[in-house]
Each structure stands twice: as structure tokens, then as C-alpha cells.
Amino acid sequence: MTTDTRAEADPIDEEKLTELVETSLVDLGATVHAALAVIGDELDLYAVLDDAGPLTSVELAEKTDTSERYVREWLRSQAAGGYVNYDPEPDRYDLSPEQAYVLADRESPVFMPGAFQLVASASKIEPELREAFRTGEGIGWHEHDEDVFHGTERFFGPSYGAYLLEWIAALDGIDAALKAGGRIADVGCGHGAPTIRMAEAYLNSKVVGIDYHEASIAVARERAETAGVADRVDFEVATAREYNGTDYDLVTMFNCFHDMGDPVGVAAHVHETLTDDGAWMIVEPYAEDRVEDNLSPFGRLAYSISTVACTPNSLSQDVGYGLGAQAGEERTHEVVTEGGFTRFRRAAETSTSLVFEAKP
Structure with missing residues (x-):
């Protein structure tokens, strides 16, 4: 093997090299920042800064019962990343309304500390993932650190609260059916955030939350009790291909269809469990159909999370289809149609979500 052939054929462009190094520095800072964002959330540093700022590092440490020296360094890192504002004259830090909406408002549809919790925790499986690259074997969702499940709930839950009813209203006839009293199956429900939201909104309907992960179902039951909807919500430990029940007016899957090992088989089972006028609502990460249009x-x-969690989960199951989190509308349509559905359309979208409606 020679070492000089490539250098002779493809000389290094210094400008492009500098750009790539700068990109790497940004990514390195972001990697460390993820853990610091989780700490800022868990210790209420963002929340107190929003409520009482502008504050010095001493004042923030006093109000949060934390060490000033750590808080001082944390504040400087946050300011360098644009996550907090710094005024050097009084040596104080604060949050803008936009920063507070992203970092301190836990009901905001763009609340990000949950996402940082998710990605920071997902990286803990790196040794197993490295081995999976060699063997091609999968890694089940249940094999991840517990914070992955909590981070997923805290990341997606607020957006479901903000948009879910709009998405259901965009489906053909489903909102009226549920208001009159229908049946809903929320498949892949996790900790039950959308399950509970639908139970709160449709008082005459019965909702079933379904997930194969028993620990998540246990948390979902607790969440339903706390929300006061346990009398209208049932939870079942089952896979998406084998859950119980029929005559559902609505089956929902939130950011989990691409995780299924056998999405065609799942589609066929959903088809069997819907009423003739029912609908399957599939919420997936926003993606264009061509790879080159997703390089953003x-x-x-989405591709990175898919590499760490979604694709390994699919490969760990029967069939191991590996649809991936950036499958796009065309590929999703093909899989759903192969499972027996005759009608498929994009019912709604946000900047980060595609909402599909499939009808028998």
C-alpha cells in the first residue's frame, strides 16, 4: 500500500480543510454541551436564570444550592454556545425569551433539554454499537440506558401536547368519531404522553396504550393515574405486530414505525384491527425522499439517532427490515400499501414531523 498516491492525485484544499476542522470543533463542543445542558436542566440552572435573572455566577449558585466555581464555568460555556446571554459590565447572565422557551419552559413544543438527555444517554451504548457494526446484529430499545426513555418522553411529549389534536383533526372523520365515543390504540406508546393527551381530549373514547417495553408501560400507568385518566386508559405489554383488540377507530404510532423489525407485518396487523372507516395515523421524523435532500x-x-437507536432496534427483531428514521413519504407509502392499505396521504406536517393517514 502506498501513502503518496492520493496526495499526488487529490491535493488538499486548505480552505475546505479549515472548514472541516471548524465543523469538527463545533461538534466537539456540542458533544460536551449535551451533558452540561442536562445538568442545567436537572439542577434548575436554566429555570432559575429565567425566573430571577440577570444573575452573577455567585447569585445563581446561591439560588440553586450549587458550587459557584462549577456554575461559573458552566455559565461561560453556555454563553460561548449562545445558550445564555452575558453582560460583562455587571458580570451577569440571563436568558432571552427565545432561550427561555427552548431551555426553561418544560411545556414548550421546542423544549430541548429532553433531547439532550436522550442523545447523551444513547451514546452510552457505544461499545455494543461498535460490535453491532461488525456483526450486523441488532440492539433492542429495551437495552438502552433508562435516561433514553425519559429523554424521549421529555423531548417529544411537549410537541405532542401542542400539535396532537390538530393532527387528529386533519384526519378524515376521526375527530368527530372520537368525540362521539370511539376506540384508540396508541402503539409504541412509551411513557404514554400522547396516550394520556388523547384520553384527556376525548372523554367519551376508550384509549389503549401498547408497548413491548414493560418498564415503560409501568411508568405510563403511573402517568395516567397522576393525570386522572386511569379510568379511560388501559395499557398492554405487546408488540406492534401482536397487540390485542379490534374495531379501533384510530391507531396511532408516534416516531416508532421506522423502528419496527417487520413494518409490513405491522401494517397488516393494524389493517386487521381498524374499523372500516378507521384511520392509522403515523407520525414520522420529517424527511424528503432523496438522501441528498436530507443532508441538513x-x-x-435524525440519521445519527437512527444509527444509534432506531435501526439497531429494527435489526434486533424478526425480519429486521431496518426502515430508518429518514425513510421519507414514498418509502413509508410503499411499506404501508404492501401491508394492505389502499389509501395513504400526508395529512399534516411541521418542520420536524410528517403526519400520514392510512385508511383500509
Whole structure:
């Protein structure tokens, strides 16, 4: 093997090299920042800064019962990343309304500390993932650190609260059916955030939350009790291909269809469990159909999470289809149609979500 052939054929472009190094520095800072964002959330540093700022590092440490020296360094890192504002004259830090909406408002549909919790925790499986690259074997969702499940709930839950009813209203006839009293199956419900939201909104309907992960179902039951909807919500430990029940007016899957090992088989089972007028609502990460159109900051995030969690989960199951989190509308349509559905359309979208409606 020679070492000089490539250098002779492809001389290094210094400008492109500098750009790539700068990109790497940004990514290195972001990697460390993820853990610091989780700490800022868990210790209420963002919340107190929003409520009482502008504050010095001493004042913030006193109000949060934390060490000033750590808080001082944390504040400087946050300011360098644009996550907090710094005024050097009084040596104080604060949050803008936009920063507070992203970092301190836990009901905001763009609340990000949950996402940082998710990605920071997902990286803990790196040794197993490295081995999976060699063997091609999968890694089940249940094999991840517990914070992955909590981070997923805290990341997606607020957006479901903000948009879910709009998405259901965009489906053909489903909102009216549920208001009159229908049946809903929320498949892949996790900790039950959308399950509970639907139970709160449709008082005459019965909702069933379904997930194969028993620990998540246990948390979902607790969440339903706390929300006061336990009398209208049932939870079942089952896979998406084998859950119980029929005559559902609505089956929902939130950011989990691409995780299924056998999405065609799942589609066929959903088809069997719907009423003739029912609908299957599939919420997936926003993606274009062509790879080149997904090479964006959001696409990078989605492809990366898909590499760490979604695709390994699919490969760990029967069939191991490996649809991936950036499958796009065309590929999703093909899989759903292969499972027996005759009608498929994009019912709604946000900058980060595609909402599909499938009808028998």
C-alpha cells in the first residue's frame, strides 16, 4: 500500500480543510454541551436564570444550592454556545425569551433539554454499537440506558401536547368519531404522553396504550393515574405486530414505525384491527425522499439517532427490515400499501414531523 498516491492525485484544499476542522470543533463542543445542558436542566440552572435573572455566577449558585466555581464555568460555556446571554459590565447572565422557551419552559413544543438527555444517554451504548457494526446484529430499545426513555418522553411529549389534536383533526372523520365515543390504540406508546393527551381530549373514547417495553408501560400507568385518566386508559405489554383488540377507530404510532423489525407485518396487523372507516395515523421524523435532500442539520440529527437507536432496534427483531428514521413519504407509502392499505396521504406536517393517514 502506498501513502503518496492520493496526495499526488487529490491535493488538499486548505480552505475546505479549515472548514472541516471548524465543523469538527463545533461538534466537539456540542458533544460536551449535551451533558452540561442536562445538568442545567436537572439542577434548575436554566429555570432559575429565567425566573430571577440577570444573575452573577455567585447569585445563581446561591439560588440553586450549587458550587459557584462549577456554575461559573458552566455559565461561560453556555454563553460561548449562545445558550445564555452575558453582560460583562455587571458580570451577569440571563436568558432571552427565545432561550427561555427552548431551555426553561418544560411545556414548550421546542423544549430541548429532553433531547439532550436522550442523545447523551444513547451514546452510552457505544461499545455494543461498535460490535453491532461488525456483526450486523441488532440492539433492542429495551437495552438502552433508562435516561433514553425519559429523554424521549421529555423531548417529544411537549410537541405532542401542542400539535396532537390538530393532527387528529386533519384526519378524515376521526375527530368527530372520537368525540362521539370511539376506540384508540396508541402503539409504541412509551411513557404514554400522547396516550394520556388523547384520553384527556376525548372523554367519551376508550384509549389503549401498547408497548413491548414493560418498564415503560409501568411508568405510563403511573402517568395516567397522576393525570386522572386511569379510568379511560388501559395499557398492554405487546408488540406492534401482536397487540390485542379490534374495531379501533384510530391507531396511532408516534416516531416508532421506522423502528419496527417487520413494518409490513405491522401494517397488516393494524389493517386487521381498524374499523372500516378507521384511520392509522403515523407520525414520522420529517424527511424528503432523496438522501441528498436530507443532508441538513435536522437530517444529520435524525440519521445519527437512527444509527444509534432506531435501526439497531429494527435489526434486533424478526425480519429486521431496518426502515430508518429518514425513510421519507414514498418509502413509508410503499411499506404501508404492501401491508394492505389502499389509501395513504400526508395529512399534516411541521418542520420536524410528517403526519400520514392510512385508511383500509
